[in-house]
Amino acid sequence: MTIDAALLRYYRAIAEAYPPLGADADAQTVRKRFSDIAKAYARERGSDVIAEDIEIPLEGRTLAARVYKAKAARGPLPLIVYFHGGGWVIGDLDTHDGLVEQLAQDSQCAVVSVDYRLAPEYPFPAPCDDALDALIWLAEHRSRLGFATDRLAVGGDSAGAHLAVVAARGANERVAGLVGLQLLLYPALRRQFESPSCIANANGPGLTNDEMKWYWTQFLSGDAPHEHDVRAFPLSEPYERTPAPAIVVAAGYDPLYDDAIELKRFLEANRGRVEMIDARDMTHGFARIHTQSDAALGWLRRLGERAGELTRAAR
Secondary structure, three states, X not given: OOOOHHHHHHHHHHHHHOOOOOOOOOHHHHHHHHHHHHHHOXXXXXXXXXXXXXXXXXXXXXXXXXXXXXXXXXXXXXXXEEEOOOOOOOOOOOOOHHHHHHHHHHHOOEEEEEEOOOOOOOOOOHHXXXXXXXHHHHHHOHHHHOEEEEEEEEEEEOHHHHHHHHHHHHHHHHOOOOOOEXXXXXXXXXXXXXXXXXXXXXXXXXXOHHHHHHHHHHHOOOOOOOOOOOOOOOOOOOOOOOOOOEEEEEEEEOOOHHHHHHHHHHHHHOOXXXXXXXXXXXXXXXXXXXXXOHHHHHHHHHHHHHHHHHHHOOO
């Protein structure tokens, strides 16, 4: 199996149009480049999904969020709370708009994308606190917002998957069974760079080892967490309660491929149920750029449809 040809064409076009940044580029510069590329390759939102911007009022801060609902869906919809990727440093509601729109369409669930605070301006534990607090707030206000009150899922890609794991665990420790499903796309979970997948895919495309080191440095640039703090390192301690069932998506050509495999093993060792989607011809971040590859779209649709089946299932 080789990398999907359409993805390779996309990466070649990006390399020609957007020269790589220097090693001394700051977070704002990296964010702008990421946003510019996302805008350049974004498609107009389709007519099948309605999106509405809302605000989530939390203690001491207000987070922006966006609600997506498929027009064809009927009745109070199950809710998926989603956290975008970007190494805890870059990304926002707009850079991941197309991904979340597609997820809402294929799952036939309501999806709320949350714009959490970013490092290094807001390093650990701020993104983790935002994820958990936003999830709890949305769960508590499901009825007022028109969502079903008995089915709740949480998801994310890359660093967003890290936040989803942290938020699901924290929420279910407060209220057993509150989160019924986790959707975890190529998660960033371990601050290590010498696994076989890190070595084999150290230079990308999609993500490099050096980029991942930089993201971890920005994320942990505040007070250093304890090595067993599960908010920073979700695989460092066993679960007190059985983890929510999970769909874990791995990309074959990704430095973080082994993180996804290790997460599957960890959840299963803690009595969790896991379904694995092993996207062997994909790179890190493929779901966000699914408009550039039919194969990437196929993998994303597989996730969305299965997520919908499990989230809508009777509890």
